[in-house]
Amino acid sequence: MADSENRAVGIDVGGTGMKAGIVDLDTGELVTDRVRIPTPDGARPKDVLETAGELLALLGDDADGLPLGVCFPAIVKDGKTLSAANISDDWIDFAAEKFFEEGLGRDIHFVNDADAAGLAELRYGAAKGVPGLTILTTLGTGIGSAFLFAGRLVPNTELGHLLWEGESIERIASASARERLGLKWKEWADNLQHFYEHIEFLFSPDLILVGGGVSKNPEKFMPYLSTRAEMRIAEHRNNAGIIGAASLARTDEDHLARL
Ligand code: BGC
Helix, strand or coil, X not given: CHHHHHEEEEEEECCCEEEEEEEEXXXXXECCCCEEEECCHHHCHHHHHHXXXXXXXXXXXXXXXXXXXXXXXXXXECCEEXXXXXXXXXXXXXXXXXXXXXXXXXXXXXXEHHHHHHHHHHHHCCCCCCCCXXXXXXXXXXXXXXXXXCCEEECCCCHHHCEECCEEXXXXXXXHHHHHXXXXXXXXXXXXXXXXXXXXXXXXXXXXXXXXXXXHCHHHCHHHCCCCCEEEECCCXXXXXXXXXXXXXXXXXXXXXXX
16 A cells, blocks of 8 residues: 555553554544553553554554554653653663564664654644744643754653652642542642743743643633643644654654754
């Protein structure tokens, strides 16, 4: 199929679910239904790899031979995962890309999940053509961030780990914190407001994007937030990780220079 040349598979490893889809890299659209399997308990490398294999099997023959990108909730540098906030400590200083390449028998590109989401918005969404600095934040099990400046991604910013009263601010402001702490939407939004005020003071972004699972209910919390910079919901919402990981797999670093 000629147009399969412009397709790639993205897998998004989250704290609670692992999701995958086949992406049309010309449009940034998913060309199949998204498939999802709960993240295995403890999220250890061997189990995450096995679940990635099951996701590929669910996508079927169409996924065979396509470039594969995996996005992951950790700092990722040169194919190694260097941190573990909501996953097993086994990922710290772990050659994840190589482990997946050997385990799945294909080339893989590993990338931080928020960076993948940022790339999706930069290439196909709300950050496309935006001048200045866009900061994308993902509100999920943790808080992820991506800095997008002059058409480029600055990888591995970790704004969810800014300290607030002695602990990572994601402990009180992530979407899962709202549930864990039993907060009303307004109470949670107050925590988020601290977060956005702080990053706005530190970095003076021109646009702030809000992504992650909770971005499907913007009316519940966006009205309580106020920032100098324009704030918008990310266009690709919960699929941004899959789309960005797929686009990076196909284009690799080379393409980053041309974004
Ligand atoms: C991790 C980040 C990740 C974010 C969202 C944080 O706890 O440190 O690497 O992007 O969660 O998943």
